[in-house]
Amino acid sequence: TVSSILVKTRAELHASKGDDVTLSCTFTSSNTPTSKMTVDWSYRPQTGGPPQTVILLIFSYTFFHFSSRAFPPLDGQFTSRIQWKGSPARGDASISLVNATLNDNGTFTCSVRNPPDVHGSPTSHTVLTITPKGNIRFSDVAVLLALILLPSAVITVFLIGRMICPRKKHSKSKAYRSPIEVTEG
Amino acid sequence: SWLELSTTHCYGNADEHSSPLFAFTTGVRHVSGINIYTPNELEVVNGTSVRLKCTFTSTHKVTLQTVTVSWNFRPLNSGSEESVFFYQGTPFPPNMGRFKDRAVWSGDILRGDASITLNDVRPTFNGTYICQVRNLPDVHGSNGEKVSSNSEFYLL
Numbered sequence: 001t002v003s004s005i006l007v008k009t010r011a012e013l014h015a016s017k018g019d020d021v022t023l024s025c026t027f028t029s030s031n032t033p034t035s036k037m038t039v040d041w042s043y044r045p046q047t048g049g050p051p052q053t054v055i056l057l058i059f060s061y062t063f064f065h066f067s068s069r070a071f072p073p074l075d076g077q078f079t080s081r082i083q084w085k086g087s088p089a090r091g092d093a094s095i096s097l098v099n100a101t102l103n104d105n106g107t108f109t110c111s112v113r114n115p116p117d118v119h120g121s122p123t124s125h126t127v128l129t130i131t132p133k134g135n136i137r138f139s140d141v142a143v144l145l146a147l148i149l150l151p152s153a154v155i156t157v158f159l160i161g162r163m164i165c166p167r168k169k170h171s172k173s174k175a176y177r178s179p180i181e182v183t184e185g
Numbered sequence: 186s187w188l189e190l191s192t193t194h195c196y197g198n199a200d201e202h203s204s205p206l207f208a209f210t211t212g213v214r215h216v217s218g219i220n221i222y223t224p225n226e227l228e229v230v231n232g233t234s235v236r237l238k239c240t241f242t243s244t245h246k247v248t249l250q251t252v253t254v255s256w257n258f259r260p261l262n263s264g265s266e267e268s269v270f271f272y273q274g275t276p277f278p279p280n281m282g283r284f285k286d287r288a289v290w291s292g293d294i295l296r297g298d299a300s301i302t303l304n305d306v307r308p309t310f311n312g313t314y315i316c317q318v319r320n321l322p323d324v325h326g327s328n329g330e331k332v333s334s335n336s337e338f339y340l341l
Contacts, residue, residue: 004281038253038273053324071322071325073325111255113271115271115274115277116277118277119271123266123268
């Protein structure tokens, strides 16, 4: 078989400002992961511009266990906000972006190489959209109250009121007058 | 645009930035990062060979164990990227796709050269070639930006 690697990410992700966002990335490699494996996340802003490195990870394998060494950025918008959540043995190269901001809108690219599995589909990307924390839900509730519950309550009170205090005048005028007159005789 | 990015400026002195830690303790300005250079455009005759030149400088020592080179290709009018060549300790030429058996290593890592050569060039090779170089621990480029450089490739 031809040695290759296939990397997958979600095409799109949506989250709110302040959320911790998991950028998931999985890979399938012809060969089992080795310590030559590298995971490389980069970012391009929605507004355009050159790609920036988000984090790079290299691995060492001792006593049947992978340990990683991360190279996060020393400055820039992702400093101290990226956490490694992956596991080479499980084919997982995911990371977590802590405390998302509106500046994080853009395309995140996950690249995994496990020599000799370096060709095929070694990269995949996710378009991240961050929206402000919603007041949306609150106003949905307000609309529900205004248009449905309130009129329902008013109508219910009105009907109960009529049941408790029926007006005589009202009932008389509503009496049905039959066209057939009953005469005694 | 891609053409603006792939100019051969020297990034060095103009892009110094001070690392907060050093500024606090000693006031020393600290330049770190990798700079990558490729030609803007290449024109090649169908069926001939072309050397895709990519050179790099790094503030950290360049060794065969610390450098990885990744060449990717983006066809004209397409957003998708295809892997052209990879180097990590040893060359990994493409074993599938349009560049199979057509891309060879022609670089010299210790001299800061990450070039490859495409042989028997086809019309399907028209597009953008992206050279990305990492030299651990230099992975972030100057000022944390621009970790790759690209060339536009036109077939005659």
